[in-house]
Amino acid sequence: MSRREYDLVVIGAGPVGENVADRATQGGLRVAIVESELVGGECSYWACMPSKALLRSAGALRAARDVDGARQAVTGTVDVAATLRRRDAVVHEWNDSSQVEWLQGAGIDLVRGHGRLTGEREVTVDGADGEATVLVARHAVAVCTGTAALLPDIPGLRDAQPWTSRDATGVREVPASLAILGGGVVGSEMATLFTGFGVEVTVIARSGLLGGVEPFAGEAVAKALTDAGARVRSGVEVERVERRSDQVVLTLSDGSEVSAAEVLVATGRVPRTGDIGLETIGREPGGWLDVDDTLRVRGTDWLYAVGDVNHRALLTHQGKYQARAAGDVIAARARGGEVDDAPWGRHVATADHAVVPQVVFTDPEVAAVGHTAKSAQAAGMGIRVLDYDLSWLAGASTYADHYRGQARAIVDDERGVLVGATFVGPDVAEMLHAATVAIVGEVPLHRLRHAVPSYPTLSEVWLRWQEEYGA
Known part of the structure; x- marks a missing residue:
C-alpha cells in the first residue's frame, strides 16, 4: 500500500471534478483526482x-422539411446507423485518452480506481490491479461523484432488466418499441430521440411532461410527440412489470397494459454517495x-461536495459553475487568502x-x-x-414555414426586473443566455428597452415583451 500527500484530493473526474481540480491547481495547490470509470464522466460519455x-x-431533418426548397431535397428518413456512428465519434469511442492528456497538461495527478473516505482528509x-493507494489531503477533499439513475420500487421492474439513461444513449441496436417511465428531461428527450428513429414509443408520465417548467412547455412537447406517432399516457402509474419472452409488459393503475421490446x-x-466511506466520518x-454557499459540507472544515451530489442543481453547467467557486475558495483558504463569500462573491x-x-x-x-409564474407567486x-406567440415574429416567418413557439417572461412588478423566462420552439436554446444575463444582472426593464434586438430575428420577442409591459 502506497501513501501520497496532496493539498486537495478530488473524488470523481467528471466535468465538475475536473474544474475543481483545475481551479485549485491554478491557485497554487497540488491536486490529485480519483476516477473509477472514464475521465470526463457521465456528461461526456453517457x-x-x-x-x-x-x-x-x-432534428436537422425536421428543420429541413419545414422549409420549402429544402424540403424537396429530403428523400429519406434518418439513417440510424450513421447517427450512431456520429455518436461514437462524439464520445471518442468511450476512450478518455484526450481527457487524461488534458489533466496531465494541467498538472493534475490522476489516480485510477474507486476512492473512499477512510478518515479525516484521507482517501483510499x-x-x-488490487493495489490500494492512500491519498492524504493537507487541506481538503472534494466529493464530485455525481448521480445515478433511480430505479423505483415497482414489482418486477429490476427482474425485467430495464434500461437506464446510459443504455439509451449507448444503444447499439435500436428496439422496435420502447416504453419510457417518467416525463422529466431524460424521459422527454429520449422519447423525442427514439420517435425520431421510427421506434414505437410510449411515455408513461403520471403528471405529464416537464413538470418543472411552465405548463405550456410540456404540453407542446407532448403534442409534438403524439403528432410524430408516440403515445403519452398521463394520470396513470406502473403497478408491476414482467418480461415475457421478447416483450416487457407493464400493468398500469387503470388496469391497462403496455408492451414494448425494452423499458427505459x-x-x-440518486446521489452516488453509497460507497465512498461517508460512514467513517459520521455521515449517512x-x-x-x-x-453552504462555498460548497463546503456543513459541519466540516475540510470536506466539499460539488455538483449533483449536493442536490442544488443537477445540471452540468451549474455543476461547473459550482466547481469554479469551490476550486477558488479551497485554494484561497489553503493559502490563507481572503474569502469572498458574500452573495454573488467569487467564492x-x-x-x-x-x-x-x-x-x-x-x-x-x-x-x-x-422562476415560473407558479414558483414566483409561491415566493x-x-x-x-x-x-408572446413566437410565430408572430418576422424572424419566425423567415426561419420556417410552420414555426410554432411561445415565450413567457415573469416580471417582479415591484422592482420592474425580469425574474424568469421560458422559451418553447425550434432552436430557442440560443435565446436563453440573454434572459439569464438580464435576471442575474437585475437589469430594469426600462433600461432593457434600449437593448435593441436585431431584425428579423426571434430576439425581437424582447421588444414585444417591453411593449406589453409598457416599459
Whole structure:
C-alpha cells in the first residue's frame, strides 16, 4: 500500500471534478483526482454529449422539411446507423485518452480506481490491479461523484432488466418499441430521440411532461410527440412489470397494459454517495450532501461536495459553475487568502438558488431560466406574466414555414426586473443566455428597452415583451 500527500484530493473526474481540480491547481495547490470509470464522466460519455449528438440528426431533418426548397431535397428518413456512428465519434469511442492528456497538461495527478473516505482528509483508492493507494489531503477533499439513475420500487421492474439513461444513449441496436417511465428531461428527450428513429414509443408520465417548467412547455412537447406517432399516457402509474419472452409488459393503475421490446426508467436520480466511506466520518451513506454557499459540507472544515451530489442543481453547467467557486475558495483558504463569500462573491455559488438556466433538447426545444409564474407567486412576489406567440415574429416567418413557439417572461412588478423566462420552439436554446444575463444582472426593464434586438430575428420577442409591459 502506497501513501501520497496532496493539498486537495478530488473524488470523481467528471466535468465538475475536473474544474475543481483545475481551479485549485491554478491557485497554487497540488491536486490529485480519483476516477473509477472514464475521465470526463457521465456528461461526456453517457449523458449530455451523446444524447445531444443522437438528437441532432432527426432534428436537422425536421428543420429541413419545414422549409420549402429544402424540403424537396429530403428523400429519406434518418439513417440510424450513421447517427450512431456520429455518436461514437462524439464520445471518442468511450476512450478518455484526450481527457487524461488534458489533466496531465494541467498538472493534475490522476489516480485510477474507486476512492473512499477512510478518515479525516484521507482517501483510499482501490485500483483495478488490487493495489490500494492512500491519498492524504493537507487541506481538503472534494466529493464530485455525481448521480445515478433511480430505479423505483415497482414489482418486477429490476427482474425485467430495464434500461437506464446510459443504455439509451449507448444503444447499439435500436428496439422496435420502447416504453419510457417518467416525463422529466431524460424521459422527454429520449422519447423525442427514439420517435425520431421510427421506434414505437410510449411515455408513461403520471403528471405529464416537464413538470418543472411552465405548463405550456410540456404540453407542446407532448403534442409534438403524439403528432410524430408516440403515445403519452398521463394520470396513470406502473403497478408491476414482467418480461415475457421478447416483450416487457407493464400493468398500469387503470388496469391497462403496455408492451414494448425494452423499458427505459427515467424517474429521477440518486446521489452516488453509497460507497465512498461517508460512514467513517459520521455521515449517512447514500444521501445528498448539504453544503453552504462555498460548497463546503456543513459541519466540516475540510470536506466539499460539488455538483449533483449536493442536490442544488443537477445540471452540468451549474455543476461547473459550482466547481469554479469551490476550486477558488479551497485554494484561497489553503493559502490563507481572503474569502469572498458574500452573495454573488467569487467564492460562492449564489446562482444555484434562483437563476438556473436549462435547455431540454426535445421537439420543440424548451429553454427556461429563473422562476415560473407558479414558483414566483409561491415566493410571494407580485408579478406580471408576459406571453408572446413566437410565430408572430418576422424572424419566425423567415426561419420556417410552420414555426410554432411561445415565450413567457415573469416580471417582479415591484422592482420592474425580469425574474424568469421560458422559451418553447425550434432552436430557442440560443435565446436563453440573454434572459439569464438580464435576471442575474437585475437589469430594469426600462433600461432593457434600449437593448435593441436585431431584425428579423426571434430576439425581437424582447421588444414585444417591453411593449406589453409598457416599459
